[in-house]
Amino acid sequence: MRLGVVCGVLAVLLSGVVAPAAAAPAASEPVYDYAKAIRETVWVDIGHDGDGDGRSDRVAADIVRPGEPTSGVPVIMDASPYYSCCGRGNESELKTYDSAGKPVKFPLFYDNYFVPRGYAVVLVDLAGTNRSAGCADVGGSSDVDSARKVVDWLNGRATGYRAKTGGSPVTAGWSSGNVGMIGKSYDGTVANGVAATGVAGLKTIVPISAISSWYDYYRSDGAVFGSSPAGLAQTVEDRNGGQDCSAQNQALRQGATANGDYGPLWADRDYVTHAADVRASVLLSHGVNDLNVKTIHFGQWWAGLRVEKKIWLSQTGHVDPFDYRRADWVDLLHRWFDHYLLGIDNGVQNGPQATVERQPDLWVTQSAYPAADAVATTLRPHVSGTLGTSAASGTASFTDNPSVGEDTWVTDPGSAALTYSTGTLSSDVHVSGTSSVTVTATPSTSSARLSALLVDLGPATIRNFTGNGEGIKTGTAENCWGASTPGDDACYRITSADVKKVNYTILGRGWADLANYASLSQERPLTPGTAYTMTFRLAPTDHIVPRGHALALIIGGTDGSFIRGPAQPGRLTVDLARTSVSVPLAGVVPAAATHQGRPGGDAFVPSAAQAAQADLR
Template identity: 25%
Template sequence: MKALILGLALLAGTAAADEAKVSRPGQYSGYSPALYTERVTSSFYFKTRDGVRLAMDVHRPAVNGKPVEQAFPVVWQHSVARRFATDQKFSGVAQMPLLTQYGYVVVEVDRRGAGASFGSRRGYNDRTEARDAYEITEWLARQPWSTGKVGVYGCSNTGDAAMHAVSLMPPSLKAVFAGCFSWSKYDGFMRGGILANWGSGVDRTFEDDLKNLPVDGDADRTLLRQAAEDHRTNTPLASLWRGMPYRDSWSDLVGTRFWTEGSSGTYRAALARSGVAFYIFGGWEDDFRREGLVAMANLASNPRKYVIGPWQHCRNPGFDLLVEAHRFYDHWLKGVDNGVMQEPTYTYSTQGAAEAPRWQQSSQWPPAASRLQALHLRVPGQGAGLRLDARAETKQAASVKLGVATPIACPAGWSPLAPTCLQSDNGLRFEGEALAADVEITGHPLLRLWVSSTEPDPHVFAYLEDVDAQGRATMVTDGRLKASLRAVKTPPYDFLGLPWTRSLEEDHQPLQPGVPVELKFDLLPLSHVFRAGHHWRLTVTGSDPRDRRPVQQGAQLTVHADVQHPSALQLPFATAPPGGPRVSP
C-alpha cells in the first residue's frame, strides 16, 4: 500500500516551487491555460438509425461571438435534461461546459424519451440507449470541429449512461469521467434485496416535459410538445423496480430480465477490451458508493482513477471536481503530460479527524493497512446494556427482542448520514467502550447477525454510529438485508471479498417463527476517525425511512448473541485497534 496524507493542501494548495505548473487532486495550473472567454451554443435534433430524433446541445469555444473554426476534443453527456443547472456551483458535472475555455467542445444529448428528445424510454440505461451512444460518439468524432478523440461524462443516471456508452466499444471513445452510478442495477437499487432508496429514477409528467428546453428553431414549442407526447409511453421506473424483486426477475414491462440488461457490470468484458480510461468518483454520503469501488475492482486492466469525498449524491462542495475532469481529459484526449495517471489510484477523504476532512491516497482499495477485527455483540443479561466487545461471548444462550416500529421520519432528500433522523431510538443499540486514542476505520465493515422473527421475511437494517463523550451520535454508515434472501454465493465478478447475496428467486427462503438464521452482509464503505473519548455503536432495526415496504404491525425481531449464535461486527481498522493486535477474518 502506498499512502500519502495530502492534508488541506489537496484542496486549497500551498506555495509550490514552480507555481506555474501544479497538477494534483483538486488543483491544476500551468499545463492547460484558458484560451477562450466565450462559448456559443447551438441546439438541434440528431436523427438516430431508427429515425428517432434526439435533442443535442453543442457548446463550442468562441471569439467575438463566433465559434472557433478549429478541431477540439469532444466530451459529452447522455442526459435527461440539457443544461440542467441545479446545484451547478457544487457539481463538477453541471460545470462541464466550462471546459470550452480550455479548448474542448462539450455536448449534451437528451436520451430518447427524455428532455426534448423524441421516442419512448423502454428501460433505464438499456441496450437501445447504448446503441444511441455508439452512434452519437462516432458522429461527434467525424465533425469538422472534432479532433476525433471523444470522452463521455455523467453522474447518477448519466453516470450509468456513460458506462453503458463504453459497452459497445465505439472506436473514438477514449476516456470516461463518471460517478454515483450502479455497477449492478440490482445492488444499486435493491441493496440487500430491499428497495430502499429515496429515488426511483427520472419520471416526469407530461406537464413537466413541456417545461424542458426546446431546440433552436422551435420557439413555439411545437416539436417539444410532440416529443412530450412520445414520452407518455415511457416505462414507469418505480413500477419497473417493484416488479423485479429478484436478481433474475423477468419484467413484462420491458420484455427482459432487466436487472441484467441494465447493469454496466454485465458488459465488463467489453469494458475491459475497450481499453478506455476511467475516472470514477463518489461521495461518502451517497448510497451508491460501494458500486463505484466494485467497478474499479473489475476494471483493473483499464487505466483508472478514483476519488471520493464527504459529499452527497452528485455534489462536491469544497472540492474542484471540474479540475479533475480537466486533468484527466487533458491527459487522454490531448496528450498532456500532467502526471495525473502517475498518482496513486485512489484518493479519499477521512472524516472525523481533528483536521477533517483529511485527504489520503492509496494504490489499492481497501488500503493495505486496513485489517478486519471482530467486535462481538454481547447481551450481558437482564437490566444490563448491550455491548460490542472484542472478547467472544461465552454464555450458552443470550438474545434480545425488538418490537419493529415505524421508522423515525426524515425530510425529503435525506442524506443517509444526516443527524436529523437517526434511527437509534428505534432499535437495539450495542455500545463500544470509550476510546483512549483516535482510531481510523477505513474499508468495508461486515456484519454477522443471528436473528429470528415472528414474520417470515423481516427487513434488517444496521447502522454504525460515532457517539461523542456527551452522548451525541452521528451515523457513519449503514447496511441492510432482506432475511429471506440471505443465501451467500460466489459472485460472478470481483465483489471486493464481501458477502454476495445472489438473490435469485430460487434463493428465497422464508424464516420459521422463532428459529434463528445467520445473516451476513456488509455496511457501505467508509473512512472515519473515531476520536479519543468517543465510542462506536451498532444500532439494529427492523425498519428504515427509505424502505418502500410498510412496517409489519406487531412484528418482533430477536437478535441472538451467544456461543451457538456468534453475532459480530467486523471493522476494518487502519490504525491499531484497542485491546489487541489486528487480525484478518
C-alpha cells in the same frame, strides 16, 4: 528572411548540432474565441424504436466547438435526461435555444471553460427527453445507447442527421474521436453504463455521485426503498410531448417487482457485472453521506475497475465537487482531460489515488482506496453489549417497529434495536472500505427485515448533509470559470460549508429482507421459530474514529428512515455466536470491551439539534 532561415538551418546541420525540439505544452490554453464558437445540433440514430412509431429513434446532441478552422478536436460529453425537466448543477440550469432551434445556453461551466481551450462540449438528450425521440428506460439499453451511439458518431461509426426526422446526414470530421464523459447522478450513471460497454473512443469518464447498479438504487439485498423506475421515466419524459411511452413504462413497472427480488430488469441495468470491460480511465467523486445515490454504488464500481483511476470522497451528501471545492476540482478536471483526451504528459495519473475530506474543508490524500493498511476485521457482539474481536455466545431480541429509524436507534433504541460498542478507544481506528454484517435471526412471523448501522459514538463537527444544501450553503456572490456570451455566462454562486455539531456519526448503513437469505433472485416465506442466516453489505466509507470515541454496531428490523416494513412486523431473536460484522480497518479494537457504556458514560443524551434530526430520506 527565408534565405536567412535556410542558411541558419544549414549551418546547424553542418556543425552536427541538433536543434532542440519544441517543448510539449504543459496545459491547454484559452486561445479560441468563445464568442465565435459553432453551436449546432446533430440527431444521432441509436437503433431503437422505444416509442413504437416504426422509426429508429434519434437523440439530440447539442454541440459547441471552436469556431476557428481546426480538426482533431476532443469532446467532453454530458448525456442527461434533465436538460428540460429538472436542470443541472446547483443552480438547476436548463438548455435554451433561439427562435431557429439553435442551442444557446449550455448548462454548467464545461463549455465556457473548455471550448476556449480547444475542446468541444456535447450535451446529449437521452432518448425520450427534451428534443430526442424515443422513451427513457432508466438505465437500460436505450439510455446507454443514447450516449454510446454519439461516441460512435464522433468516431465515424454511426449516422447523424441535421433533423429529428428526415434531414441530410452529417459527419463529425472535426472530431479527434477522443471522448470523455462526465456527469452527476443520472448523468454520471450513463457514463458508467457506456464505459461498461467498452466502446472504442471513450478515453475517460468522470462519474459524480453516480449509480453503478439500478437494483441498488431502488432495492437493497431484498429490501425495498419505495420509489420506482417507471415514475422517474415519466418525470423526465414529461417535457417531451408527442411520443407514446406507455408500453415502455409498463415494462418498467412489471420488471421492477413489488418485492426486492433481483430479476432480469435489474440485471440489464447492473453495470458492475461489466466493470472489468471498462477501458476508459475513471475519475470518481462521491459524498460519503449521500443518501440519494448511496455509497454502495461507488464502492462496488471502484472495486471492479481494472483501469487507471482516482477518487474524491467528500463529507457532503449528493453534491458536485464544483460546489464544495471549486478551484481544486476545476484544476484537476483540466489536467485530467488534457492528459486523457489531448495526450499531454502532465502526470495527473500519478501520485496518491484517493483524496478524502476528513473534516469540513480539511482534505487529505492517501495512497489508495481502500486505505492500503486497512484489513478486514471481524467484530462480534456480546450479551454484555460490547463489540470486540473475541468469540461470543448467547442471544438477544428486539421488536421490529417500522415507525422509527436510525436516529432513534442510536439515541434511544428501547426495544426496537440492539446496540454493541467497543467502549472508548485508546487510539484512532481508520475504517476504509466496505463492511458487511452477518446476522443469524429467528423471526416470530413469516416476514422480516434486517437493518444494521456502523456508528462512530462521540462528538464531532460535520457537514450538515441532511440540510437543504446537503452540506453546502449557497451565497449571492459569484465567480466565473471561463468565457461568457449574452446567453451563456460562466459565473456561478460561491458556496461554503454548512456544518453542525453532532454526538454520533453513522459510517455505514445496510438493509435486507430476511426472506432473501438464500437468494436475491427469489424470496422465500419464513417459518416462524426457525433461525436464518443472512449476510449483507454496509455502505462504503473512509472515516477515522478518533481516540476517545467508540465504534458501535446497531442491529434492528425495519429502518423506517429508508425501507418498507414487512407485512407482519414481529420479534426477532439474534444468535450472537453466529452474528458478526466484518470491518475494513487499520488500528486496534479490543477483543472485548470491559463495559458497555459510550464515551463519557452510559447516560448519553443527544443535543436538542441532534434529537431533532429525523428524516433522512
